[in-house]
Amino acid sequence: MTLYLLRRCLQAAGVMLVMSVLVFVGVYAIGDPVEILISPEADQIERERAIRALGLDLPLWQQYLVFLKNALHGDLGRSFVFNEPALKLILDRMPATLELAFGATFVALLVGLPLGLYAGLRPNGALARGIMAGSILGFSLPTFWVGLMLIMVFAVQLGWLPSTGRGETVDVLGTRWSFLTLDGLRHLAMPAFNLALFKISLVIRLTRAGVREAMLMDYVKFARAKGLHPSRIVLVHVLKNIMIPVITVVGLEFGGTIAFSVVTESIFAWPGMGKLIIDSINVLDRPVIVAYLMLIVLMFIVINLLVDLTYTALDPRVRLEGRT
Amino acid sequence: MTAPTLELRDLRTHFATRGGVVKAVDGVSLRVDRGQVLGLVGESGSGKSVTGFSILGLVDPPGQVVGGQVLFQGQDLARLDEEAMRHLRGNRIAMIFQDPMMTLNPVLRIDTQMIETVLAHAPVSREEARQRARDALGQVGIAAPEERMRAYPHQFSGGMRQRVAIAIALLHKPDLIVADEPTTALDVTIQGQILAEAQKLCAEHGTALIWITHDLSVVAGLADRIAVMYAGRVVEEGPVEAVLDAPLHPYTVGLIGSVPSRNRRGAALNQIPGMTPSMLNLPAGCAFAARCPRAASGCSEPPPFVEFRPGRSARCIHPHAEGPPA
Known part of the structure; x- marks a missing residue:
């Protein structure tokens, strides 16, 4: 190891x-x-x-x-514009972006897994067909348009949710977090959902395909022959097997979510890294751009490693190379 | 006389496919008594596995039991609802599958898969369930069961996995075990050990066993009675020695002739000419007629299942070693 x-x-x-x-x-x-x-x-x-x-x-x-x-030496240069260390500028805004990305991933799993399970178990039901049609919309509607529509409906027409900013935050470990307050959660809801939309569709499709495949496997039939309760078969035998591809894809997608949260952050004026990088590109603030890209690369590497490590926990057959 | 452990009466399991209705099991009647071993023999696609799954109510759609009775200790399982059936499965009726590499869930530990089976049917503590699982593993000859229970299926060989599957089947000391070609995927030496164990268990617990296989040599050493299936029907049934020594149905004769034997060294193996008929398009009369060396004009009518001698039945109008019907 x-x-x-x-x-x-x-x-x-x-x-x-x-x-x-x-x-x-x-x-x-x-x-x-x-x-x-x-x-x-x-x-x-x-x-x-x-x-x-x-x-x-x-x-x-x-x-x-x-x-x-x-x-x-840990110095990625000073911003031409702000005359502050580039790294500090980015790290100051990182918690907001991480919060948004984690929120989106959480929503994606929370919504996608149950819907995918249902669609996989009743592939021919009307509701399952509806879910699958909806997932195509999730894949193909452009994020910015959905974001604007969400603001139109929930912020402008209904007035239920605020459309910009992070709302009330709480200081934990020296950084500000929105998800710990009710007001912050209300601010987080729309951008997180907007960013999650594509991932929800992804999780639904992966889960459905996985369930349909797993239900035909001998181990499921054997589990039925053992007289297990159907809920145990689905939630333990099937789910544990399909979590392997789902975790892989969602994990790898996580880096992308952080890197491409730019659009969502711009629409909802979420003060994260994405907004900073757009501003920096506009004024060619080289150190900030370089530092941001290096940080994203590092993040992808770390995420890949974490996904690999998660594998060993989920799939006992996987043994990491170099382990004797 | 007590009711037999299992009696199938005119069981019909059909698959509605796009090309038409496949009558995978078409009027099968069988019986197995306590402690008895029934060998269910036939080629691939003869309906023997579907018969096994029909008993447990595990036929996958589009398949469906459309007729007949599955009498388990006098109770008709075909009429039982899913929940009642679930309480019997793994508890009073257990099943062992063909491919041990596929039957255990790869991501769950052996102990998890065993304990859940105990807890599904018995109101015992987790510790007690673990104890029973350990005892069952020891019973099927797995050394150091306490330690091996913590392993995952991929850390076991095929033979060991099949032992685990058998141990799972034995957890509740079932009255009936349906074994669907459980030794086909295994080495001959392992096969021998597993057969010996199966025999011992039947004798000890009075468990009735249905052993589904295409291998006559396995049945010869194991079964009390044998039923030969062809195209969804039982074509011959009787005590194992009698059927193997003096088969009545030409298909059984063909099957026995195609087993390599020491006595006919050097001679070409007999083959049954032709192929199993398409299940979508069965002939009106005897399904075997097209391949049968004894076929005559009368074979275009469906042959009845006739008891030629006590305990010896066949579905043929021109049987070998003809005798007067009893």
Whole structure:
């Protein structure tokens, strides 16, 4: 196990290094922040001084080496715009995004699993067909449109839920969380549901396919031959088997949820990382963009590792490599 | 006379498919008494497995028991509702499946799968259930059951898994066990051990056993009586030695002839010509007529199931070793 984790960490370091080059070069290619950051009225001497202060006078490879050296010391650069460490800017906004992503995943499982189970057990029922048709809508309706419609209906027409912000928050472990207050939960409800919509459909489809497959397996028939109660067969024998693909997909999807919560955050004015990165791209705030992308890469790596580890808990047949 | 452990009367299980109705089991009548072993023999698709599943009410849709009676100790199971049936399954009637690699749930530990079976039918504590599970594992010859119970199915070999499945079937000391080709997927040596155990258990507990197989050599050493099935019907029935030594039905003769034997070393094995008929399109008369060397004009009429000698019945109008019907 230790050997396995060690090997995974080395791999992760390699991936991070390659990504840092790609990200750095990519962001360099997007455009010159100087034009946006420095006022057009500034004279030549002022321009020169500003460029030097930002370290933009050096050739690309030198800029990269400076970045790499600082990054190894935990410094991913200072934001051109806010003049604050980029990492701190992002980490300040991360809890909001994580809260939204976890909320969405929770909603997806809470809604998707029961619906998928039902659709899998009664594949020909009218309700099951309705669920499956609904899941196609969940897949194909654009997030931003659904978000706007949700605001229209629940915030504007009915006035049940607030449309923007995080609401009342509680300080726990030095960060603010919305989900611990009733007002915060009301604020969280719509954006989380909006972000969850695609995942709900995904979970429904995965669960239904898994259930239909599992119900035909001999072990289910044998469980019936043992005289077990049908609820035990479905909730223990079947569910434990189908949780393997569901956890994999939802786990891997989690990274995507964080990375692409941009749209939902913009619509609901949720003060998370997604909103920050959009603003930073608009003003070509390179350090923030680079730091954000590196953090997302790290997050994907960690999530992948966690999914693999969850596997061993769920499926006894899986043994991690390097374990003797 | 007490009621037999199981008696099937004219059991019919049909599958409504797109191509028509498949009469997988079409009027099967059988009986098994306490402590007796019945060998149910036939080729693939002869309806022997469906017969087994019909007894337990485990036929998957579109299959359905459409007629006849399944009398278990005098009670008709075909009329029982699902909940009452569930209380019998695994409790009074147990089943062992063909492929031991598939019957145990891969993600649950052996003890979980055994204890849940105990608790499904007996109001005992978890500890007591564990105790019973351990005893059952010991009974089927698994060494160090206490330790092995904590393992997952994939940590067992095929033979060991089948022993676990048998141990599960034995947990409630059932009155009837339906074993659906339980040794087909196993090595010959393991097969021998399992057969010996099955025999011992029947003798000890008075359990009636229906052993479904296509392998006559297995039945020869194990069963008291034998029923040969062809195209959803029993074509011959009788005591095992009598049927194997002097078969009446030409199909039984063909089956016996196709088993390799030491006495006919070097000679070509007999084959039954042709293939099993499509179950969708059975001939009006004897289903075997097209492949039968003794077929004559009368075979286009459905042959009756006739008792030729006491305890010896066959569904044929031109049987081997003909004798006057009793």
